[in-house]
Structure formats: C-alpha cells, structure tokens
Amino acid sequence: MSPRLTVRKTYKAYIGDAFVRSESGRTDPAHDHQGALVANVPRCSRKDVRDAVKAAVAAFPGWAGRTAYNRGQILYRAAEAVESRGDEFVAAAVRVRGLKEKAARAEVEAAVDTLVHYAGWTDKIGAVLGGVNPVAAPYLSFSVPEPTGVIGVVCPPEADLLGTVAAIAPPLAAGNVVVALLSERWPTAGLDLGEALGVSDVPKGVVALLSGRTAELAPALAAHRGVDGLLDASGDADLRGELGRLGAETISRVRHVAPAALAAAETRLSLSRIEPWTELKTAWHPVGA
C-alpha cells in the first residue's frame, strides 16, 4: 500500500454566515513556528471588508433586537461548539505555534471560559450600566444601554484562539455585530473559530472573520461609514494614528487596547470591555402627582 498524501487545507473567510474565498482570489501561505507550510489562507481584499460590513449592517437590527437572554444562550452555544472541538484547537496550537500541550490546553479552555463569561453578561449589562436617575421633578428618568452597531475589530497580531475570542465576545454580548480582521501571523485558529461559529446558532452576518494583511485591510475597515466603532488591538503605534484619523472622519468611536491586556485573565474578563460598545439612552416619563 502506498503512503497517503497529506491533504493541505485551503481555508475560507467567514462572511455573512458563508465560507467564501476572498473576492480577489488571492491566498497567502500560513506557516508554523518552524516555517513549514500549514495551510493556505485567503488574503482578503477591501471588497471583502465591504461585503462583510454590508452583511453586518443588515444583521445588526436582528441581533440587537433579540432578548438579552437569547443572545446569552447563543453565545453559550458558541462556547459549546468551541469546547467540543477543543482537542483540535489544542493540537493545532501545538503544531502551529509550538506551544507545550499543557499551555495550549489552558489557552483553549480560557477561550471557552471567556465566551461563557460574556454569555453570562448579556442580560446583566442593562442592570449594571443603566438605572433610574434621581431627578427633582415629578418624572421617572431612566437610562438604558443600547448597542453601538457594527464594530470593526483588529485582532492582536499574535492572537490565537484566545486573543480572537477576547476581542470579539464583549461587543457581541452588548448586542453589537462584529467584523474582525484576524491575526496576520497566526490566522488559522481564527478561521477554525469561524468554522465552529458557522455550525453554532450565531445568526447570519453577526460575526465576520477575515484573514489578510492588516496594513491593507484595517484602514478600509476604519474608513467605512457603516462601521460605528473600532476596537484596535494591533498594538501598532503607526496604525494607531491612522485608524484614529480614519475613524474620526467617519465618526466611528475608536478604542485602542494593548494585546497583553486581552491575554491576561484579570483584564480580559471585565465589564469595561463591554462598556465602550454601548450607548446610554435616557428617557423621561411623567409620574403621577
């Protein structure tokens, strides 16, 4: 019997609940820590960014309109989908990034726990960030946090599964939809995450995961008028200035976060990761004399 040929995977980007080749047809090789070819990944173009934002804009009212409880269920279900593929994620991290198995497993478990953590936040955000305001008139005044809209995410440059999940879960929990640019160095774990999300209950267009060159895609994402907020976890000083300027031109709110802050447990799981992606709506209601 002749030995089997290795099947080399060609990944696809996750846009609008579909797995698509880049519109440009380009691919990049993804290498492991020793420089060997792991897989081919799509090198997405600005057009892919635009397609993803279009799908996200269409998905936003539906996702924001669900009950917070239901969003929690769906994020929890996504955690289940990642958990059930845990061994694959661990094996991939060992093979691609050369981690020790124990460290890889800890990382994958942390990613699942992060999803569960933010799944739990969905129906508590209103109680913690909102509230009834004291006013000196016969009115009831209350504030309710609402999602910002389409959030563009530039994942940390060395992000594996954990970095990607930590970047996208908080805006999702608040009811936002996300278009994420995966780590340029290690895109395969994020693309695997897309495959897990594709079979979970996450509705069409709510999450998009694109691989490609950050320097090419991030400015297109920041400049799109359909993007309402931008989480920049690239940790890149040059990019930081450019994204801030482009975001200002299109009135997106831009937040920068150090990649390390998304990795450490005490700063990864926090209400302050969710809060920037909410808008407070305050309403006054007359009360009886």
Place this chain on the structure above:
Amino acid sequence: MRTMVPVDRVGIEERAAALGKRSIKADAKRQGIRLATSMIDLTTLEGKDTPGKVRALCHKAARPAATLPDLPPCAAVCVYPTLVPVAREALRGTPVQVAAVATGFPSGLTSLAVKLDETRETVAAGAQEIDMVITREAFLRGDDARVAYEIEAVKEACGPAHLKVILETAELGSYDHVRHATTLAMEAGADFVKTSTGKASQGATPGVVLVMLEAVRDYVQRTGRVVGVKAAGGVGTTKQALHQLVLVRETLGDEWLRPDRFRIGASSLLGDLLLQYAKTETGRYGRPGDFPKE
C-alpha cells in the same frame, strides 16, 4: 409557418457572462455610473402608488441626490396612466421625460380597441413615452400578424409619443422566441424594444439583453433605422448596470451609449449607484441606509 433565426444558447450565455467579468475601476466606473444614472427610467408600478409617491420619485429623478449635485438627472419617470398628469406637473421645467405603461399592462389581455383608447388618453394626458406590452397569448399561439398589427395600431395611436414595446421575455420561453419577437416589434415600428414588465420572475438577464442587442444590430445594419433598447427588471446593482453597458458597447458600439438609445428600467438601482458614486467622491464606503431605496 413561422421561421426563426436559431440562437446559440450556450454561446450567448458564455459571451454575456464573459463580458460581465470585466474589471471596471476608478474613472471608467465613475463615468459608467454617471451614464447609467442618465439612462434610468425611474419606475413605480404598484397598486399602492399615490400622487405623493410619484411626486417624490419625480424630484428624485430630476435631482438624484442633493449631496452629489454633479450627477445628471435620470432619463424618465415611468408610471401608470392615471398618474401621468401628476408626474408631468412635478417634472415641469426639467429634462426628465414622462413615460407611462399603457395597453392593459402588465398582461396585455384586453381588446385592441381598449388598448388604443388607453394609449390615446395617456398621450393626451401628457405622456411623452408609451411602454406597451405585446399580447403574449397571440405571440405564443404563433399569430405574428396579430402582434405586428397591434404594435402598428398602437404606434399610430401614440402620435408624437415614443413607443417602447415590452416583450416580457421571461414568458416567451426561449432565446429563439426573444430574438424573433424583437425583430417583429422593430419591423412593426417600435422606437424601443424593452425586455420585461418587471412583474415576471425573470427580467433583463445578460443573455436576454445580448440576444436583443444582436437582433437590433442586425436590424439597424439592414434598414438603417435606429431602434433603442430598454433593459427592465432585475437590474438592481451598479455591477449589473455596468455589465449591461459593457454588453451595449460591445454589441452596438459607442453610439448606443446615450439615454435616447439605451435605457434601464429600475426602481431600486439608483440607490446603489449613488452609494458607489459617493465612494468615488469621498473614498469612503457608505452604509446601505445613506440613500433611500425608493
């Protein structure tokens, strides 16, 4: 017995698809969007059309977007006959034409006398262009003489108004029939041949438009009379509109890239054209809600 020129289905679809793969960038795209905008027959043909809706559409046709003042106006506004006076009033002083669908639109299943009366009334009310439907029942039965006679009669009833003949290609069954109906309509005196009513499931597919363009090209070469083409139904995106322009340019040449020789009948296309045009102006992609769909 009817003799038809057979159409090579595979060849037509392959050529139509190949012409759609052109990459159109930057300045050419900008010009294409301007041209497509100037070729639009902005259309509303619904039972719920009101004078208010028609007026809003007319203002939009005359000035597609306040933020993009250098875009040309659309070619025409297309409405039902009873709304022609409203459109005429709203478009006074603009270059935008008033088109109306007459002759028992969309099925065409009324008697010829009724069709002629409707046409005369609509022209008298101020319509400058009449979109008539052919009687598919007669065409499919093989009664070419009747179809031709009706077109000639309506053409006469139109007087000074322009006549566009709607073939409703989706109901004709094959490219052979589309080609035959196109030639028939031109020989009966149509000023324009138009693909569809927009009410059937399929509209101006690239293949159908290419067949019609080729029939027009052959007719023009044979007779020297200029006939226009209107693609209606299913052209909803900038990409599709530019594809149509490529088909026209490659089949009939530059002289057909004018609003009086090629039209696009659409209700939702303009929004996407504006969005894309704004991108070429500002370099920023807009959100889908920036320009209203209707």
